[in-house]
Amino acid sequence: MNEGHPGTQAAAGPAAGPDDGRGRATVLVVEDEPSIADVLAITLRFHHFDVMTAGTVREALAMASRTRPDCALLDVMLPDGDGRALGQELRTRMPDLALVFLTARDAPAEVVGALGFGDDYITKPFNIDEVVARIGAVLRRVRPHDVLPQRPPLRYGDLELDETTYVVRREGGTVQLTPTEYALLRFLVRNGGRVVPKEQLLRHVWNIEHSAESTVVETYISYLRRKLDQVGPPLITTRRGVGYGLAGSTA
Known part of the structure; x- marks a missing residue:
């Protein structure tokens, strides 16, 4: 995994985590590689997101049913199913859920297929700064009134x-x-x-x-x-x- 500029640490400083006034935006991270899931969770929490992690489709569906996330960051290849199918199921249950796919597949057909119902697509190896920025950008685009408060400059x-x-x-x-x-x-x-x-x-x-x-x-x-x-x-x-x-x- 490429973590960005030389010396970038997993827990880069808070920058992109929106707060909707009801609490911090929640991201559901679905990734079956523990080391990648840990880096994503640590970084997103430090950027002021609340984070839930799951390693399988079954775990993700159970978590989403208990706590409705604002955004789902989904690995496409999961041990018990396809992340894109999971995304479709989550979007059916929660139409306003932001979907970002994270995968090693970068063929044009794969990208087009995922973006047919998702909001963004990030390939591995990824830049950790870019992941945080793009999740924030998707939330601002998909749910601008619910997620972003106005703050003085x-x-x-x-x-x-x-x-x-x-x-x-x-x-x-x-x-x-x-x-x-x-x-x-x-x-x-x-x-x-x-x-x-x-x-x-x-x-x-x-x-x-x-x-x-x-x-x-x-x-x-x-x-x-x-x-x-x-x-x-x-x-x-x-x-x-x-x-x-x-x-x-x-x-």
Whole structure:
């Protein structure tokens, strides 16, 4: 499984989990490979989704009957049946359920067949950031009024982060960020008055404790700088031996 940029961890920071005012959106993950199911569940929970996991068609139907999910992320090849047939059954029971298929099959006929009644189709090996982003996008598209509340934007100087659509704007232009990049920038903005230590960024954005040797922070800071500096003056600052902040911030 490809987990995205170098150094991306399974529990990337919260970015895409919608909240409908009734509680966090619920995703039913149906995947028979435990390691993949665990990565998906950990990441989605850290992105503010509630998650149920099942490894078979039988388990998935039982879970869906007890707790109605907002979205189902379905592996196509399951031990006791076809994920597409499961998707059709779930959609029959819950017409407003968002369906995203996850599979190693990428033949055009397979994709067209799944998208005939599903909402999106992701192939393995997958990018974990992309899975989170596409689930959020499907929920916004399929259930915009039920799932997404209106939240005031976060602002810092000429930077604006839309907490409803997860769009970033600067100098009147739009900056396209991955969910993890967005989570990192949001944490810096929320701490805009000070320099944030690397250890704190690892803990709050990636849920990593005591990993001073990790280069994931430096890697993502470089991604952010590359994108943000294209539409405005340098914004992210480095305090050597301390951490990172935004222009004008203090320790």
